[in-house]
Amino acid sequence: MSFDLSLITESIPKMLAGIGITFQLMFLSAVLGLILAVILLLMRISGKWYLSWPAQVHIYIFRGTPILVQIFIIYYGLPQFEFIRDSVFWPILREPFGCAVLALTLNTGAYVSEILRGGVLGVDRGVLEAGSALGLSARQKFIYLTTPIATRLALPAYSNDFISLMKATSLASTITLLDMTGIARTIVAQTFAPYEVFISLAIIYMILTWIIQKSFGRIEKYLSRYVNP
Amino acid sequence: MDAVTGWWDDYFWGSMIVLQVFFFSLLLMVLFGLIGAAAKLSDNRLAQKIAGAYTVIFRGTPEILVILLLYFGSAITLTAIAQMFDPDIKFIDVPPMWAGTIAIALIVGSYATETFRGAFLGVKPGSIEAARALGMSNLQTFIYIRIPEMWRLALPPFGNHMLSLIKDTALISIIGLNETFFVAKQAIGTTGEPFTMYIVVGCIYLAFSTIITLSVMGMEKFGARTGEGAR
Numbered sequence: 001m002s003f004d005l006s007l008i009t010e011s012i013p014k015m016l017a018g019i020g021i022t023f024q025l026m027f028l029s030a031v032l033g034l035i036l037a038v039i040l041l042l043m044r045i046s047g048k049w050y051l052s053w054p055a056q057v058h059i060y061i062f063r064g065t066p067i068l069v070q071i072f073i074i075y076y077g078l079p080q081f082e083f084i085r086d087s088v089f090w091p092i093l094r095e096p097f098g099c100a101v102l103a104l105t106l107n108t109g110a111y112v113s114e115i116l117r118g119g120v121l122g123v124d125r126g127v128l129e130a131g132s133a134l135g136l137s138a139r140q141k142f143i144y145l146t147t148p149i150a151t152r153l154a155l156p157a158y159s160n161d162f163i164s165l166m167k168a169t170s171l172a173s174t175i176t177l178l179d180m181t182g183i184a185r186t187i188v189a190q191t192f193a194p195y196e197v198f199i200s201l202a203i204i205y206m207i208l209t210w211i212i213q214k215s216f217g218r219i220e221k222y223l224s225r226y227v228n229p
Numbered sequence: 230m231d232a233v234t235g236w237w238d239d240y241f242w243g244s245m246i247v248l249q250v251f252f253f254s255l256l257l258m259v260l261f262g263l264i265g266a267a268a269k270l271s272d273n274r275l276a277q278k279i280a281g282a283y284t285v286i287f288r289g290t291p292e293i294l295v296i297l298l299l300y301f302g303s304a305i306t307l308t309a310i311a312q313m314f315d316p317d318i319k320f321i322d323v324p325p326m327w328a329g330t331i332a333i334a335l336i337v338g339s340y341a342t343e344t345f346r347g348a349f350l351g352v353k354p355g356s357i358e359a360a361r362a363l364g365m366s367n368l369q370t371f372i373y374i375r376i377p378e379m380w381r382l383a384l385p386p387f388g389n390h391m392l393s394l395i396k397d398t399a400l401i402s403i404i405g406l407n408e409t410f411f412v413a414k415q416a417i418g419t420t421g422e423p424f425t426m427y428i429v430v431g432c433i434y435l436a437f438s439t440i441i442t443l444s445v446m447g448m449e450k451f452g453a454r455t456g457e458g459a460r
Contacts, residue, residue, distance in 0.1 A: 064442075
């Protein structure tokens with residue numbers, strides 16, 4: 001056993017070839033997941049049981065089971081049914097990429113919706129009372145008061161979830177997708193040099209984590225520019 | 230659901246393995262978290278640096294990568310060592326269960342480090358001064374004042390760490406641990422009903438996380454019984 005430096009310099013460019021897929025998975029699921037999270041949030045705070053219950057069930061299921069199980073149910077499980085193979089969604093569900101995006105979206109949507117709810121609940125009541133005193137309607141209060149303040153409150157937790165999402169994209173390698181982790185696993189299977197390959201990949205992921213943290217730090221600073229002078 | 234009939238006992242034993250991994254990794258996770266927190270709060274610069282590196286590394290790397298690295302890394306190291314004594318040996322590995330248990334404990338332990346550190350810092354200085362004024366020793370202050378105050382602060386995030394642990398056990402099936410996920414794969418091989426089999430796995434994990442959530446809620450209630458009003 002030895003530490004092979006040339007293998008590292010060889011395998012890093014190979015693994016970076018998969019960073020495109022990692023980014024696509026990450027950004028697509030982040031955007032779709034955020035949309036889903038807002039919908040789930042609105043359903044939960046609507047005050048109507050037939051809207052809030054389904055949202056709560058979704059959140060309960062997707063936060064209570066491992067993401068790996070969700071990916072496998074969608075990729076390997078759904079094709080068991082004839083009507084899914086005949087449906088219009090089949091072109092998406094047939095591809096591992098589509099399944100990975102779907103699973104990551106449903107999963108991150110559940111988590112982010114809870115984070116956003118924390119932000120909404122954290123909005124000071126005095127602000128909303130002031131809004132009522134100024135004659136704002138419920139919708140105006142939500143758009144002009146709750147949304148900006150809740151966004152600011154939820155952002156630190158959201159950045160953590162974004163990092164979890166980035167790390168979760170590596171699970172796409174379990175359904176034959178060749179993202180960075182998938183490529184690394186192929187290289188290790190050929191060379192049987194886990195240290196060199198996996199440690200280099202871990203460093204790439206750590207750099208990504210660091211970049212995400214810094215970027216969210218910037219956004220946080222920008223959003224609280226009136227709060228912390 | 231008929232297809233599941235013959236597989237209930239396999240799922241049951243798979244669940245027992247999930248539980249076993251959960252309990253051992255929980256113990257290790259608390260241990261790693263406490264050591265990490267102690268190192269971060271100590272005056273020793275080197276200990277602080279090491280604990281800092283530990284949290285950065287394990288919070289910034291995907292879980293699956295840590296598991297793969299630990300399992301294949303330890304296998305290749307062990308094999309190399311064994312071959313020094315007996316060149317005929319082809320392959321030795323740490324059992325996937327233990328490699329996986331240690332891996333997920335290390336990962337979640339890095340999160341627990343921050344939780345415990347925050348909780349220890351959250352103990353009110355006034356309480357400690359009061360204990361000193363009553364003539365308590367350092368050890369007594371630690372046992373009667375610091376611990377009871379910190380576990381209440383640490384409990385809600387600690388509940389989330391336990392949920393992460395139970396869900397991360399599913400990842401250990403990737404290196405060949407025969408837990409529920411692995412059972413499902415075998416069952417699919419004979420029945421050809423992947424959806425049904427994986428849904429059973431999902432339900433098992435959902436049951437485990439529900440139990441954990443409810444027990445944490447119960448403990449929070451227990452912790453708040455003597456708290457200052459509605460906390």
